Amino acid sequence: MKPLLRDTLAGLVLVALLASVLRSAYWLDVTTYAAVLAVYVLGVSVTFGQLGFVSFGHAAFLGLGAYTAGILCVKLGWNYWLLLPLAVLPGLLLGGLLGVVSARLSGAYFAIATLVVAEILVLLATNWVDLTRGPMGLMVTVPPLPLAKALGWNAQQGYLAVVGLALVLAFVLLRNLRDSATGRSWAAIREAPALAESLGIGTARARVFNIAVSGGVAALAGALLVPKVFVLSPALFGVANSATGILGVIVGGKATLAGPMLGGALFALLPEALRFLGELNFAAFALLLLVVVRVLPGGLVGWLGQRPGLQRWQARRTAAAEADPVVPQPLAARAHRAGQALQLLGVSRHFKGLKAVDDVSFAVAGGEIVGLIGPNGAGKTTLLNMLSGFLPTTRGQVLAFGQDIAGLAPHAVARRGVVRSFQQTAVCAPQTVAMNMRIAAHLHRRADLVGSLLRLPGWQRREQQRLAHALGCLHEVGLGERLQHQAGSLPYGEQKLLGVAMALAAEPAVLLLDEPAAGLNHAEAARLAQVLRGLRDKGLTLVVVDHNLKMLMSLVDRVVVLHHGVKIADGTPQAVTALPAVVQAYLGQPAEAAA
Amino acid sequence: MTAGLRAEALELRYGETVALREVSLAVGRAEVVALIGANGAGKSSLLNALMGLVPLVGGRISFDGQRLEAVPTRVRIAAGLALSPEGRRVFPDLTVEDNLDLGDLGRDLVARRRRRNEVYARFSRLAERRLQAAGTLSGGEQQMLAIGRALMAAPRLLLLDEPTLGLAPLVVQEIARFVRSVREQGVGVVLAEQNAELALAVADRAVVLQNGEVVMSGPAAELARSPEVRSAYLGL
Numbered sequence: 001m002k003p004l005l006r007d008t009l010a011g012l013v014l015v016a017l018l019a020s021v022l023r024s025a026y027w028l029d030v031t032t033y034a035a036v037l038a039v040y041v042l043g044v045s046v047t048f049g050q051l052g053f054v055s056f057g058h059a060a061f062l063g064l065g066a067y068t069a070g071i072l073c074v075k076l077g078w079n080y081w082l083l084l085p086l087a088v089l090p091g092l093l094l095g096g097l098l099g100v101v102s103a104r105l106s107g108a109y110f111a112i113a114t115l116v117v118a119e120i121l122v123l124l125a126t127n128w129v130d131l132t133r134g135p136m137g138l139m140v141t142v143p144p145l146p147l148a149k150a151l152g153w154n155a156q157q158g159y160l161a162v163v164g165l166a167l168v169l170a171f172v173l174l175r176n177l178r179d180s181a182t183g184r185s186w187a188a189i190r191e192a193p194a195l196a197e198s199l200g201i202g203t204a205r206a207r208v209f210n211i212a213v214s215g216g217v218a219a220l221a222g223a224l225l226v227p228k229v230f231v232l233s234p235a236l237f238g239v240a241n242s243a244t245g246i247l248g249v250i251v252g253g254k255a256t257l258a259g260p261m262l263g264g265a266l267f268a269l270l271p272e273a274l275r276f277l278g279e280l281n282f283a284a285f286a287l288l289l290l291v292v293v294r295v296l297p298g299g300l301v302g303w304l305g306q307r308p309g310l311q312r313w314q315a316r317r318t319a320a321a322e323a324d325p326v327v328p329q330p331l332a333a334r335a336h337r338a339g340q341a342l343q344l345l346g347v348s349r350h351f352k353g354l355k356a357v358d359d360v361s362f363a364v365a366g367g368e369i370v371g372l373i374g375p376n377g378a379g380k381t382t383l384l385n386m387l388s389g390f391l392p393t394t395r396g397q398v399l400a401f402g403q404d405i406a407g408l409a410p411h412a413v414a415r416r417g418v419v420r421s422f423q424q425t426a427v428c429a430p431q432t433v434a435m436n437m438r439i440a441a442h443l444h445r446r447a448d449l450v451g452s453l454l455r456l457p458g459w460q461r462r463e464q465q466r467l468a469h470a471l472g473c474l475h476e477v478g479l480g481e482r483l484q485h486q487a488g489s490l491p492y493g494e495q496k497l498l499g500v501a502m503a504l505a506a507e508p509a510v511l512l513l514d515e516p517a518a519g520l521n522h523a524e525a526a527r528l529a530q531v532l533r534g535l536r537d538k539g540l541t542l543v544v545v546d547h548n549l550k551m552l553m554s555l556v557d558r559v560v561v562l563h564h565g566v567k568i569a570d571g572t573p574q575a576v577t578a579l580p581a582v583v584q585a586y587l588g589q590p591a592e593a594a595a
Numbered sequence: 596m597t598a599g600l601r602a603e604a605l606e607l608r609y610g611e612t613v614a615l616r617e618v619s620l621a622v623g624r625a626e627v628v629a630l631i632g633a634n635g636a637g638k639s640s641l642l643n644a645l646m647g648l649v650p651l652v653g654g655r656i657s658f659d660g661q662r663l664e665a666v667p668t669r670v671r672i673a674a675g676l677a678l679s680p681e682g683r684r685v686f687p688d689l690t691v692e693d694n695l696d697l698g699d700l701g702r703d704l705v706a707r708r709r710r711r712n713e714v715y716a717r718f719s720r721l722a723e724r725r726l727q728a729a730g731t732l733s734g735g736e737q738q739m740l741a742i743g744r745a746l747m748a749a750p751r752l753l754l755l756d757e758p759t760l761g762l763a764p765l766v767v768q769e770i771a772r773f774v775r776s777v778r779e780q781g782v783g784v785v786l787a788e789q790n791a792e793l794a795l796a797v798a799d800r801a802v803v804l805q806n807g808e809v810v811m812s813g814p815a816a817e818l819a820r821s822p823e824v825r826s827a828y829l830g831l
Contacts, residue, residue, distance in 0.1 A: 373763075374763070375735070375763045375765060375766070376733040376734045376735025376736065376761075376762060376763050376766055377732075377733030377734075377735065377736065378733075381734075423734065423761065424682065424683075425682065489609060490635075491634040491635040491639065492634070492639070492681050492682055492757065492760075493634035493789070494634050494635065515734075515761045518760045518761040519634065519681075519682075519757060519760055519789060520634065520789060521631075521632075521633055521634070521789040521790075521791060521828055522789075522791065522792075522828060522829060523633070523827060523828065524633065524634060524789075547761060547762055547763050547764065547767075549764065585765075586763055586764060586765060587764050587765065588764050588765040588768050
């Protein structure tokens, strides 16, 4: 709560100072426009920068906000200044709607969908003449801010103060959101969507919410634009404004919040600064943009962040944050849940006639460690995908603690206590190990939107508990030392271990591990086996796929062997490895292995 | 002019972290050298540095007398090096055949077809799946594809980064046979492996890396008998 108040107050003081000091009508106009664009580009960056989805149509939200404010003023006679906060709502709604409709789209398809929405709004605004006065434009006269006169400000100064206030609030709230469970789930969706699902993050909902927030902020910017443009025309929804949004984010720096603000402001300031070039003004501006994009891939803020002075400042801040370190909370031992943890009844998966998994049945008792082996392509990963909700079964039932989980989304399966790790390394590569673990602890404490926005004490306490739990899980696999390393820079084997730690942080009762020992040498694999045994003693049930038989056989109670999608053996390690069918399909001749 | 690869005093840093310190490596013609070490010891870094995928701070690399440390990766491939990267980095949406073709930097389509057929002859599973998207292959098949793609450059020195990662024991034996057969055709191999047992069994010589430094090197059979190697890497 304290930093929230401190930052907001600091921002407000700055805004009030600026509004009082600036006297020239020209500079007031330019500054206000820069602040409006900063709000708008901040809004765009929520979807583009944080979720990683490019939108070609954010002008839809900008125009919607402007028209909503304008129509309410002109047709209903509402006070512009009072209705301003309400302008967020249509953006939220349209964003949510767009999010729901585009749920299955990604990449270019999502971008095109946003473009279509913006074009539809252009047509609507052009043709619904009764409401919008069409191409003639809707003229909106905004009365001066009543408070301005009391403070000795003119109308322009009052306008700047309000826009500045909106910018400060948008920045502080979006920053709080980014640093909360919600914001982390967006980062996870951006970097590794399948991983996010497996950790219990409902990616579909998180996505819809993200686009709604982004739309809301952009719509607010649209409403703030009204006094500046005075006449609202359908061109507000046009591609030029959408492009400003995207370019502002790129030029400023996608990975940050300061970047988009800076980028947005530049779009107002630079064309003014280049005015001396006369007609070449816009050409020069375009050239400058190209150069920035080419030379500074991380944007202006990314470049600034690499300056030695700023890096020292960053280092001091990190050091200050670590001065009060969170004590890792060791994983608490729990009693094994009674009964069968997993039951597979006639599970099949067919891909266009190929029987990847065919009529497989077995059960895993609570507290058991079951190994799943078989030749490459036998269907082991396909089976894990069905157990964790990533693939629907063609036939058959999967029960977790007696509940049918077939057909549930992966995050719903994770919330029922069945969590998997991935065969290929799946981590949020650009983020630190610590951030990966925080993302993974999503399910540990409930997400609390209001609490995280306002940084309430309860939220902060939960955040500390979440971090302590996450660090405990990291220590469990022996990666405690790597906390500040970039996850993608870890050696392969450690990335796989990090994957295990992340799955652990999602608080599973059943852990499904896909080749956790791949990339580990014998000594490291032996240590992993010890860790996994320790997890069983703490109440977990494990299903482990691996080809490191030395490690696996020393670990498991039972082995299930798949071959061509069919279960060919199920029993103790000794019994199974003696079976001729298993030797022939999988193990090969021991003499050959030694050769 | 010396045949084979000579790398001397290689130095590599990631920011402040030292990844390789004074690492030297020599691989003769048709020689198999195993790189052994724990996670993070620098095996992959060494292979990536040889290929020019990460910039060196210092050191010299030459292959068959040609200096390579300052030239870009494609020149090193043209000189006769090829890498099969760790973790089967195949292009999942491209077909098996397209993946293979990407490994050939030449423009000679007849030679390309001939090499492709050689790869198919070696890995018959790839031939069966040549028009399938690489992402739909099983782990073992993807590994074969990654190796096959490296072979498409017709290398004289093949760098294999963890070729047995995630492979069934039967397939691991196949990889071992493959390494031996490649050597018989006069191609050298640098084999970075966690499976030290296998690596020492197929290699002529071995180098043990620890924290980015060479701590031991010598004939593979000799290292396999050394007590340090046995306890640290063979788990015996």
